[in-house]
Amino acid sequence: MKDDLTIKEAKEMLSKKNIGVSELAEFYLNNIKEKDKEISAFLEVFGDTKEQSKKAQEKINADQADDLTGIPLAIKDNILIEGRSVSAGSKILEGYTAPYDSTVAKKLKKDEVVFMGRTNMDEFAMGGSTEKSAFMKTKNPRDTSRVPGGSSGGSAAAVAAGMVPAALGSDTGGSVRQPASFCGCVSLKPTYGAVSRFGLIAMGSSLDQIGPITKTVSDAEVLFNCISGKDDHDSTTYESRLIEKENREEDRIIGVPWHLLEKEGVDKEVIEAFKENLLKLEKLGYKTKEIKLPYFEYTLSAYYILMPAEVSSNMARFDGMRYGAKSEGDSIGSEYMKTRALFGEEVKRRIITGTFVLSSGYYDTYYNKGYTVKRSTVSDLERVFYDEKEPIEAIAIPTTPTPSFKIGEKNEDPIQMYMADVFTVPANIAGIPAISIPGKEVEKEGVSLPQGFQLMAPWKREDTLFSIGKRFEEEIPE
């Protein structure tokens, strides 16, 4: 059998009875055993995969398999699966067991997937390298001296190293796209509201979305179809029936905001690789057109105001009273203070920042302005996506300004790490869907490193991303 399968390949093997569900899970357990010693993608490998395989096998035997029946998946450590440990990469949730299923877990269970384990992440999804996990650092399978990206670094590394065919991560400012870009995987941040956040440990509630990390665009589509949909438990969700758009020649215009790439900190090799990716699109019949998105210049600042504000609210629940770790103190007040001291450095930094921007006297200067920048960013996009004469089908931009960096390289100045989000944050701020696909690689110090090609589509238009993405992935015929 091949070293490593896509979801589609695995499904075919299972349906042809070339392999059983339990055997397939066993195969991947062996991959994990072999490779995870070095990579450290998994915080926990579940011991009951054989048990989980039974129902899936029954479904396949009865010819009732869904697209994901029997497929092994890794789940980021901030998504709740009932009865299993979950910690958001944090010591403050030590000993916590999920008392309920997240909606995505419920949907995946309905299809009878096999959950292989929970993957490492930056603590509470705050970070861009997975170095901020309270437990361990994950390495990039393509170059183990480098980071896998973050915060869903464990999930991306697990897929890239062939430890699982696919994984789930979460994306608040790029946390699913950036690690996929660094590790050489496909990943999707759905439209805000496409996938339920019920059972996802919240970071920034107006920005968070759960997304698939896979080897191919088709696999991402399969996972997205399973986990998306309206959910009564999350009133920000909508019913995401994919719109089939006619394949009209005139519509295939890709917008490129060149003004955003002429910035300090964007590697020239990344721009060269990006240009080659655009050439590939043009060979496929797409036209590229320069567009201006003026408010995108401010989305990173707006993000680092709005996100910490929401973080400071969302982290308030971790007080040691009802669940998780607890530090004893003389009074209830001191117990709050001491328990919350268990948060890691980055989490504390963002809570304090958020407390500041929401505090009296600063709320107007920062939070309000951040919110109006958010609305203006949406207006930039409305202008290009809904233009009457020449609507843009999708926007193309590199996923990250640089390829993966060395472990420890960006620990000096928090802003350095934050700058890595410059091309991913706009999609979260605006709520639009965005996909990162492995494009032309970039060479650094003699090593060829993955570099993501990112496409952003209008709200609810994941179908556009899948359609362009699938064509981009194929070899171009001579």
Added chain:
Amino acid sequence: MKKEDIEHLSQLARIELSSKEKEVLEKDFESILGHINQIKSVSEFIDATTDTATGDVRNVFREDDAKKELSADKVVNLFPKTEEGYLVVKKVLEQ
């Protein structure tokens, strides 16, 4: 951002910070503020015509019917300290 400001924020956020942590945060804040202060230079705003960014924002209500969602024992089992099914905490009100 001065040390007293960091101290005040840590009280608001209910997080005990060591002296070293406060020092580091003071320094970090210079950097962070320098970055987010960019927002002050935005003078003009163009509002969006739709509420698509936050998914057609509107209040969502349902009938006030009790539903069996999460059994109490699953929640109580997570309490650090319980007594007869109640959550035990230190005294909240000083006398």
